[in-house]
Amino acid sequence: MSKKITIEPVTRVEGHGKVTILMDDQAQVKETRLHIVEFRGFERFVQGRPYWEAPVLVQRLCGICPVSHHIAAAKALDVIVGAGNGDGLTAVGEKMRRLMHYGQFFQSHVLHFFHLSSPDFLFGIDGDPALRNIIGVAQHHKDLAVQGVMMRKFGQEVIKVTAGKKIHGTGAIPGGINKNLSIEERDSLLVGTELLNADKMVDWSLAALEFFKNYHTNNKTQLDNFAAFPSNHLSLVRKDGALDIYHGVLRAVDAEGKRILDDVDYHEYYNYIEEEVRNWSYMKFPYLKHLGKEKGWYRVGPLARLNTCDFIPTPLAQKEFEEYKSYTHGKPNNMSLHYHWARLIEILHSAEVIRDLLNDPDLQNEDLIVKGEKQLEGVGVIEAPRGTLFHHYKINEQDLITMANLIVSTTNNNEPMNLAVNKTAHAFMDGQAQISEPMMNAVEVAIRAYDPCLSCATHAIGQMPLEVNLIGPDGQMIDQKMKNG
Amino acid sequence: MENQIKIVIDGREITAEKGKTILEIARENGIFIPTLCHFKGADPKANCRVCTIKINNRMMTSCTTPAADGMEIENETPELNDIRKSIIELLFVCGNHFCPTCEKSGDCELQALAYRYQMMVPRFPYDFPQKAVDSSSPKILKEQNRCISCKRCIKTIKDEKGRHYFAFKNRGNKLEVVLDPDMGMEISDKLAQIAMKNCPVGSIIYKGKGFDQPIGTRKYDKTPIGG
Secondary structure, eight states: OOEEEEEESOOSSBSOEEEEEEEOTTSOEEEEEEEEOOOOOHHHHTTTSBGGGHHHHHGGGOSSSHHHHHHHHHHHHHHHTTSTTTTOSOHHHHHHHHHHHHHHHHHHHHIIIIIIIHHHHHHOTTSOTTTSSHHHHHHHOHHHHHHHHHHHHHHHHHHHHHHSSSSSOOOEETTEESOOOOHHHHHHHHTOBTTBSHHHHHHHHHHHHHHHHHHHHHOHHHHHHTTBOOOEEEEEEOTTSBOOSSSOEEEEEOTTSOEEEEEEOGGGGGGTEEEEOOTTOSSOEEEEGGGHHHHOOEEOSHHHHHHHOSBOSSHHHHHHHHHHHHHTTTSOOOBGGGHHHHHHHHHHHHHHHHHHHHTOGGGGOSOOBOOOSOOSEEEEEEEETTEEEEEEEEEOTTSBEEEEEEEOHHHHTHHHHHHHHHHHHHHHHTTOSSOOHHHHHHHHHHHHTTOOBHHHHHTOOOOOOEEEEEEOTTSOEEEEEEEOO | OTTEEEEEETTEEEEEETTOBHHHHHHHTTOOOOOSSOOTTSOOOOOSOTTEEEETTEEEETTTOBOOTTOEEEOSOHHHHHHHHHHHHHHHHHSOOOGGGOTTTTTOHHHHHHHHTTOOSOSSOOOOOOOOEEOOSSSEEEEGGGOOOOOHHHHHOBOTTOOBSEEEESOGGGOEEEEOHHHHHHOOHHHHHHHHHHOSSSSEEETTOTTOSOTTSSHHHHSOTTO
16 A cells, blocks of 8 residues: 655754655655745845845844855845955955854854754664753763853854844945954954863864764764765865855866866856756755756755865864865765764864954954945855855846845755655665654654755745654555654 | 923922923933934924823823923823833834844834833734835935834925925825935935934935944944933
């Protein structure tokens, strides 16, 4: 008898999604889908608003990494106010934005690893669901929980001194930034307190990496094989091939490492990327135009970034990067759960960059803004924690926005997440008559690796209980399991 | 002392000059009475009613009422503050005020009063009126969604010949304050910035400088309205 399994909503991810799994008469997985079932429509209601409102307005897409939208929009508007194509700001303008962005990167990655994913590693995918959450981590691994909380706090404090407040600030404005960094603000982070300073963040980032690498050593089969599949990878890289999350050119590699997009000016992204709409999801499916829908889809985010870049421009992260790359003999890493490893290397890199920037005297400069000849169109692209983020705006002669197109990081990972769900469903559910909670969690673990922000991707936000329904071919409910997120 | 009068505000006896309004006397003596439409240097018209006080048990607007000897005035009372809060709430529901994305946030008198009177949840249904944004002037964006028709811009923004840049248009619930389309094309940078400053809300926006005031340094970030 064929069955339809629904996991709704998916838990411990940002936003609201559901999974349906269709099983055939022989209890084999026939088809799987990750549906994104909500819609917000920021691209529409930003129309008619003055362009300088965009960085403040569109960041409301998200409460986890609003800085990404804030900066991507500001970069697009830099073009509109004639401040160059992403590299024309003053030193303090660009470096304050970078500090804000790396602070956000740090806190968002930390949130994902410690708060959302560490329960799966500490208690196991099939661990007791009552423990397998951040409260369980706090009860049974207090030191790790404290590190997670304090690291996230540090990132939030970096955002506060650059954007004015921890969530939904106003720091980045068209053509630059609205404040520099005072000596007091700098010292509050550089010297800080015993548990909250830049050096401590580097130490703890290294410790988190060690924790993961040890876990990997003891669980290689699981981490290397779980939802692993070959794919293309896309990200921004600096002109010289370095990892750079603020500015650069677009680069994509295939599963073997061959460059399929190289040195592409992101202002022309629309010549290279197309989005497909499917009628069962509010999230679009982007792909590289020249490879087509079937072969052109790609992954973004930490795994992709470490596959596309040639090196990391901070010493400790570079050392970890070399070890990470040697594991796949220099070839692209296509293992979904290695997203966590890559993410932890990026946490370390962010901590190093933040420490370096805090020591940079340019941050006390006063020349905050650059402006030139006004343009009517601008594109801004950055690497958000979850992947490449595109903002594209057009305005009219009266300064009002007439068009906005956002390709949000998670949207880029739509096809890979669907594939990860499919792989996991086959691995855990084929031939199973009953669906257990660990099987459901395994599907979520696959999605969780991508750290999706479904609310950003679809412009939606929602509650996160979990519901699984087994429905027979006649539509009758056979079995149902529920839990609260 | 023929030129002097004595009044009492919330039990405090005050000696003041004859001929002044209650609002003027209160401000001179460090007593806060909320205002929105009132603007120093412009004739008070009692448009917004938020400065309502009680004189000898009768509701009056403090910006237009001259003080008289022996007046017993109530100001900071639960009853009056609830009336003020209601006026503010009505102003919010009559327009489309989205503070999170308004660049006047932190400098906005309406928002500051909403905080002061602890406007937590709406008591009145939202009107969600269809309002336009006039961006035709190269210097000013007139955001009708946020206008509270206080007339401050009409009264204070004039050219050297005394001509008004702003004026009322339509009547009743269609009433709007609009920027003269021809004069709006020629308004100076300086006057456009003064217009933005004089507006108690975010209805008049000087173009090209959005959000340049960092959070933490805005007018009401550190000191709430009324202290």
